[in-house]
Amino acid sequence: MAQVGYIRVSTIDQNTQRQLEGIVLDKVFTEHKSARDSSNREQLNALLDYVREGDTVHVHSIDRLARNLFDLKEIVYQLKNKGVSIQFHKENLLFSTDNTEAISQLLFNILGSFAEFERGLMLERQREGIALAKQQGKYKGRKKSIDTEAIRLAMKEEGASFRKVAEKLNVSLSTVQRALKHKE
Structure with a gap:
């Protein structure tokens, strides 16, 4: 026992x-x-x-x-x-x-x-705090894990695909797609 x-x-x-x-x-x-x-x-x-x-x-x-x-x-x-x-x-x-x-x-x-x-109250307060911080321009979201330019350069390499670049740079497929979609 x-x-x-x-x-x-x-x-x-x-x-x-x-x-x-x-x-x-x-x-x-x-x-x-x-x-x-x-x-x-x-x-x-x-x-x-x-x-x-x-x-x-x-x-x-x-x-x-x-x-x-x-x-x-x-x-x-x-x-x-x-x-x-x-x-x-x-x-x-x-x-x-x-x-x-x-x-x-x-x-x-x-x-x-x-x-x-x-737990529900805590999540509600968190959402409210984030919304308020966004209104005040204080909340920018999470920092990027990789530079958008690094993704663009990797995509210019021969044989590059969204999936290959995502694997190579250890980021998600959607991160690669988003980097190519938006011009900063």
Whole structure:
């Protein structure tokens, strides 16, 4: 019966130390990735493969595991089906195969919905901030990863095609097309 930790932060710059601090764990899976897409999280998938019946997965809070209710329920369902318990420390909720308390399920759904709601608000504020910055002329978008002139020169080489140039310069096909379409 292993005690397994799952720690997730959205970016490399964020600190993972405060999550699950002081909890004795046999193995820890740490992820530096957004919770937006649970199928694309290698450490979460590795955890799901690793755990066995009788194990307990420890997570700092519900929003560290998933940011939408559908993914959250799916992950917890997978764990419970394997006979694995899951402990959310911030919310003080434990879900085990024998835990069918209605109040726990209610709290789980409410807190999961709040995590999803919070993510939606954050994205809305981000869009509003970008729109305002664009109006004020402060937002120019992401800096170009490659100079447009370099793409044009590469396209003049013998045998050049959009795809070959994109591969050679390590940019997307649409970047090459956009560079040739617009004169700066």
